[in-house]
Amino acid sequence: MNLSKEIIEWRHHLHTIPEIGFEEAVTADFIANKLQEFGIEVVRGIGKTGMVGILKRGTSTKSIALRADFDAIPVEEQNDFCYASKNSGMMHGCGHDGHISMLLGAAYQLSQQDDFDGTVYFVFQPAEEQGTGAKAMIEDGLFTRWKMDSIYAMHNLPGLPVGDFLISPSSVMASENHFKIEVLADGGHAAMPHLGSDPVIAACNIVSALQSIITRNLDAIHEPAVLSVTDIKTNGGANVIPTVVTLSGDTRCFTDETQEYIKQAMERVVSGVTAAAGLSYNYEFSNCVLSTVNDASTSAIAVRVAKKVVGESKVNDNCKPYCISEDFSFMQREVPSCYMLVGNGLAGEKGGTALHLPHYDFNDDLLLIGANFWVELVRDQLPK
Numbered sequence: 001m002n003l004s005k006e007i008i009e010w011r012h013h014l015h016t017i018p019e020i021g022f023e024e025a026v027t028a029d030f031i032a033n034k035l036q037e038f039g040i041e042v043v044r045g046i047g048k049t050g051m052v053g054i055l056k057r058g059t060s061t062k063s064i065a066l067r068a069d070f071d072a073i074p075v076e077e078q079n080d081f082c083y084a085s086k087n088s089g090m091m092h093g094c095g096h097d098g099h100i101s102m103l104l105g106a107a108y109q110l111s112q113q114d115d116f117d118g119t120v121y122f123v124f125q126p127a128e129e130q131g132t133g134a135k136a137m138i139e140d141g142l143f144t145r146w147k148m149d150s151i152y153a154m155h156n157l158p159g160l161p162v163g164d165f166l167i168s169p170s171s172v173m174a175s176e177n178h179f180k181i182e183v184l185a186d187g188g189h190a191a192m193p194h195l196g197s198d199p200v201i202a203a204c205n206i207v208s209a210l211q212s213i214i215t216r217n218l219d220a221i222h223e224p225a226v227l228s229v230t231d232i233k234t235n236g237g238a239n240v241i242p243t244v245v246t247l248s249g250d251t252r253c254f255t256d257e258t259q260e261y262i263k264q265a266m267e268r269v270v271s272g273v274t275a276a277a278g279l280s281y282n283y284e285f286s287n288c289v290l291s292t293v294n295d296a297s298t299s300a301i302a303v304r305v306a307k308k309v310v311g312e313s314k315v316n317d318n319c320k321p322y323c324i325s326e327d328f329s330f331m332q333r334e335v336p337s338c339y340m341l342v343g344n345g346l347a348g349e350k351g352g353t354a355l356h357l358p359h360y361d362f363n364d365d366l367l368l369i370g371a372n373f374w375v376e377l378v379r380d381q382l383p384k
């Protein structure tokens, strides 16, 4: 097989058939068929459409897991090249078509070789975009059915030269948490507020006071966080004071401890402000995705291998964290892990269009680099 040609064909084919989270039936069939063609055992139905490919060599009990996400996003593609999306309203706008192809490329190369000793797990994860696929795979026994010594994942990043690696020894991405606050009052006539009670003033005070958690209670250097109230609704009218104001929003931070602190501090603010106004409240805080935090020694391995594959000057081994989020974080709580970002091309050049935009496309020049990185990582971790 001419892998450099085939891997581009796989990627282009996958790009034409984007499917959103947990509905990736055709994509999953394609992946499973390829793995089986390569002689790799496949266990499907791990996290609904998710699957694990298993390749063993030699007698070592050591193992490594490599994860690729494979869902698309609900965006109408605006590219007009021949392999643009054929599924209306869906596109591979996050480059997961590339992630699949890189891992399949590695699977093919490793299936042809006998130069490692141990077990490689190819983890194909669905539904990354809604942040639920990793959890679903874990609930279906990803780490109890198989003993994985470590797990690695990589994501393409437009704006960075193609093949440049960003590998953090610790924080990579933030947690994502959603909240909903209901401020409850008696309501009343807009002209006679003294005869009822008003949740609007209290809700506005809450919006302002919540920001003090970020700016007054958290360490500006060591506990960075964001809190955004993004939605305000009332059941009032121009001359009707409402009985309820609902505030919803999103917070991001980088450790489980900060996340728990924000959750409790928000309730303290809500309960204090409503009590001062003689009102009551309901409060919900839900964690969607945990913070993505790399294990230092696992990251050091990734750095060593990346330097070998792309050269020392193309590896940043101490990159700053990003405030976006990733559900690989749930896998990170199970085994030592490393999540890395790899350049998809500079802005204005091939691969430089930002993720999730309708003109985005994964850079084919990255395919073999990524596949070769996975192969070298396996050789490094499962030496013969």
Ligand SMILES: [Zn+2]
Pocket (backbone or CB within 6 Å): 094, 095, 096, 128, 155
């Ligand atoms: Zn993505």
Ligand SMILES: [Zn+2]
Pocket (backbone or CB within 6 Å): 093, 094, 129, 355, 356
């Ligand atoms: Zn995405």
